[in-house]
Amino acid sequence: MERISRRGFFAVGVVGAATVGLGGFEAVTRQADLAFVRPPGAESNAQVVAACTRCGRCWQACPYGIVGPVSLADSIVGYGTPTLAFSKGRCDFCMKCTDACPTGALSRGGSRERDLGVAVVVKDACVAWDWAGCTVCKDECPVDGAIELDERDRPVIHADYCDGCGACERACPSASLRAYDAGVATKGIVVVSRYAQTAQIAQADQAGQGAGESGQSGRAGGGVSSEELFAGRTAPAVEPLAPHDKGVHPDGPNATREASRSVGGVHEA
Amino acid sequence: MKRSKLARIAVGAGVLVLAVAVAHMEGGAAIGTLCALCPVGFAQIAVAAKSVPWGLVPGVVALLAIVFVLGRAFCSWLCPSQLLKNVFGGRAPRGVLGRAGDAPAKGCSACGSSGLKTQGIVLAVLLAVSLVVGFPVFCLLCPIGLVFGTLWALNRVFVLLQPGWELVVFPLMLIAELFLFKRWCAAVCPLGFFFGAVGALRARLGFGVRPRASCSTCRSQEGCRACATACPENLDVSALSDSRAVLRSCTLCLDCVEACPSKSISLGTGGKTGDARRAAADTGTDKGASDGSEPDAAA
Numbered sequence: 001m002e003r004i005s006r007r008g009f010f011a012v013g014v015v016g017a018a019t020v021g022l023g024g025f026e027a028v029t030r031q032a033d034l035a036f037v038r039p040p041g042a043e044s045n046a047q048v049v050a051a052c053t054r055c056g057r058c059w060q061a062c063p064y065g066i067v068g069p070v071s072l073a074d075s076i077v078g079y080g081t082p083t084l085a086f087s088k089g090r091c092d093f094c095m096k097c098t099d100a101c102p103t104g105a106l107s108r109g110g111s112r113e114r115d116l117g118v119a120v121v122v123k124d125a126c127v128a129w130d131w132a133g134c135t136v137c138k139d140e141c142p143v144d145g146a147i148e149l150d151e152r153d154r155p156v157i158h159a160d161y162c163d164g165c166g167a168c169e170r171a172c173p174s175a176s177l178r179a180y181d182a183g184v185a186t187k188g189i190v191v192v193s194r195y196a197q198t199a200q201i202a203q204a205d206q207a208g209q210g211a212g213e214s215g216q217s218g219r220a221g222g223g224v225s226s227e228e229l230f231a232g233r234t235a236p237a238v239e240p241l242a243p244h245d246k247g248v249h250p251d252g253p254n255a256t257r258e259a260s261r262s263v264g265g266v267h268e269a
Numbered sequence: 270m271k272r273s274k275l276a277r278i279a280v281g282a283g284v285l286v287l288a289v290a291v292a293h294m295e296g297g298a299a300i301g302t303l304c305a306l307c308p309v310g311f312a313q314i315a316v317a318a319k320s321v322p323w324g325l326v327p328g329v330v331a332l333l334a335i336v337f338v339l340g341r342a343f344c345s346w347l348c349p350s351q352l353l354k355n356v357f358g359g360r361a362p363r364g365v366l367g368r369a370g371d372a373p374a375k376g377c378s379a380c381g382s383s384g385l386k387t388q389g390i391v392l393a394v395l396l397a398v399s400l401v402v403g404f405p406v407f408c409l410l411c412p413i414g415l416v417f418g419t420l421w422a423l424n425r426v427f428v429l430l431q432p433g434w435e436l437v438v439f440p441l442m443l444i445a446e447l448f449l450f451k452r453w454c455a456a457v458c459p460l461g462f463f464f465g466a467v468g469a470l471r472a473r474l475g476f477g478v479r480p481r482a483s484c485s486t487c488r489s490q491e492g493c494r495a496c497a498t499a500c501p502e503n504l505d506v507s508a509l510s511d512s513r514a515v516l517r518s519c520t521l522c523l524d525c526v527e528a529c530p531s532k533s534i535s536l537g538t539g540g541k542t543g544d545a546r547r548a549a550a551d552t553g554t555d556k557g558a559s560d561g562s563e564p565d566a567a568a
Contacts, residue, residue: 008456012387015410015450015457016394022406023398032404049404051318053311053325054414055304056421069421071433077404079435080418102305102324103314 031077033236035195037084037117037164039067040091041098041106045078045195045236051105054080058097058106064089066166067097074234082106084116086166086191091116093165093249115243116164117193119147119157120202121223125174126188128154129223134177137168137189143247155189159203161247164191185226190233194241197232198224203241273523274355277345281352289420304414306332308463309392313405316396336467339478344454344464345501345522349416350447351454384455385469388462395459407459415443465517472513478538479515480525482508486533499528506534 026032032049039058042048059067065088070078082105084091093114098106119137127134128149137155138147146161147168155168174188192198202224224232288303304310306328315321336343344351395407408414422435446453454461471477482489482496489507496506502518504510506525526534 005452005456007452008384008387011450011452011456012390015391018410019391019395019398019406022409023402026402026404026406032402046403047318051314051320051322053304053307053314053322053405054408057305071431072435072438073433076409079409102328103322104318104320104324 026077029077030236031075033195034075034078034234035193035197035199035236035240036070036074036078036081036234037191037193039082039084039097039106040093040095040116041101041108041110041113042082043107043110043112045193048081048105049078051103052081053103053105055102056080057100057102058082061096061100063094063096064091066091084166084191086169088170090166090170091164093163112194112243114163114249115194116166117191117196118159118162118164118199118202118241118244119168119189119191120198120229121155121157121189122185122187122226122229123223124226125178125185126155126172126223127174127177128152128188134173134188136171136173140167140171142167142250146247156206157189157202158246159194159199159206159241160244163244163247163249164194165249166191183226185229190229192229192233194243195236197235197237198229199241200237200239201228201232271524271527273527277522278352278355280346281349281355284347285349285352285416285420288417289424303417304408307413307460308333309395309411309459310405310408312392312396313399313407316400317403317405319400333463333467336464337471337477340468340471340516340519340521341461341464342478342521344461345520348413348454350412350443353416353443353447357448385462385465387456388459388465391457392459392462410442410446411460412443412446412453413460415439415446419443468517472517475512475516476538477516478521478536479512479519480506480521480523480534481512481515481537482506482510482529483533483535484508486531488531488533493530495528495530496525496534499524508533 032046035045038045038048039062054069056069059069059082061067066084066086067082068085069080070083072079075081082097095108098108098113101107121129123129132153135149135153135155138149141147142165143161143163145158146163147155147157150156168189169187169191172187172189175186178184192202205223305325308329311322311325311329314325398406418435419439422433422439425431425433426436450457480496487493487508489505489509493507494505497504500506501522501524502520504515504518504525506515506519521536526536
């Protein structure tokens with residue numbers, strides 16, 4: 001065997017240190033747990049980050065162009081793993097991304113196979129919250145019962161029905177109805193991961209409203225503020241929301257109307 | 270610039286352009302389809318996710334099979350980081366006797382086993398870290414991935430109009446890796462470890478495509494070292510060469526073919542030279558793994 005040259009030894013040392021350093025960075029920041037809205041078939045964020053080879057087949061497979069890579073600024077560890085953006089379209093669970101995945105980062109059969117996340121109302125951006133009359137999200141929602149209007153005709157989301165398909169976020173016209181304000185979200189309703197803090201806040205908020213709090217001001221139930229959205233959109237929640245167990249998406253794999261069996265398939269209607 | 274180098278640049282750049290073009294076509298194969306062939310990515314994902322990604326197996330096996338037949342041709346012809354080196358990093362001029370001033374060493378010492386050793390260390394470290402922290406760490410450092418990442422960042426900025434840090438960070442990392450670590454390919458590249466391992470198998474079985482000198486016209490007995498001087502791997506390709514070293518390390522860059530003054534070198538297969546008489550007279554090796562048996566040629 002030849003002896004290792006000094007240069008080779010140096011290079012290996014530096015690269016080894018960089019590798020360990022990157023690992024240490026992940027161990028400290030836990031970026032793998034950042035809660036992005038993942039394509040269908042993603043079981044958890046950590047699992048996607050571990051198993052994804054960043055090959056990009058899922059983005060290529062998506063017929064609506066809504067799957068894209070997580071950017072370096074959002075997560076160094078999760079760079080290149082798939083996330084969803086609903087500006088171009090919504091997910092109809094055609095599962096082409098999942099079928100294209102060669103590594104099992106996206107795979108069929110998990111409890112979250114048909115669960116991308118949950119929509120939350122951004123109260124200071126939603127038009128129905130300070131004016132009235134806008135019901136676009138409810139009208140666009142393909143899942144019966146996921147979005148309902150409260151007594152003031154404001155949207156309320158039922159997390160046990162919503163599958164996070166993004167139809168509401170795509171259709172929400174709030175940005176075009178408001179003057180630009182960097183402090184306010186551009187959409188009055190957005191889909192967030194069920195692992196995200198924002199989802200948890202919105203859920204707690206809604207529970208508070210259900211308990212009979214005033215729906216007038218301050219923490220009126222059923223949504224989040226833009227501030228809460230920006231702060232907690234991908235921050236992992238202490239206790240993630242369970243997958244939806246009631247809603248039925250009219251499209252889906254092979255255009256069936258069946259909800260995923262693993263979540264109970266509670267389907268009447 | 271040499272013609273063979275220009276050809277390598279053309280092929281490497283062509284593949285990148287093709288990859289980008291295909292990625293922009295509806296329903297085409299993804300840019301990263303190449304990632305799905307990577308044995309290092311396969312190994313990392315297997316340990317990080319703690320389950321074997323079976324979907325990657327056919328691609329990885331196919332890649333290694335190609336390496337078995339063609340040797341490390343990927344390294345000189347397709348690897349995008351080598352393409353950058355070819356374009357931006359002119360080769361250091363070397364004397365008649367090779368880069369270090371020595372004649373190429375004979376036998377196994379020329380095969381770069383120290384490279385295999387350091388590459389193995391890198392691979393072990395990155396697999397250990399991937400296992401502990403649960404994500405494929407080296408994918409963020411891999412120069413091949415960084416080239417594709419830079420292309421993607423360009424696409425984001427100029428086609429999708431979404432500027433990102435990628436376009437700053439990735440090129441800087443590439444420059445650091447390829448131009449500060451001159452030994453990246455030989456000492457660090459964990460993909461090279463897999464290629465080296467397959468190369469060792471080639472050498473042992475005495476099989477594979479390699480440049481070979483025709484004994485009738487090669488002038489190595491008269492002291493010509495043109496091919497060895499041209500070889501970036503410091504291999505002696507002449508009729509006096511040890512075919513095992515060539516099978517193990519040759520990247521099929523074809524510099525030797527171009528450098529040979531008597532045009533004696535062409536591509537051939539197998540470990541033996543064309544001259545069956547010499548192969549038969551070769552001693553100390555078994556039938557299939559016989560090396561080039563060039564000492565006889567000198568006699």
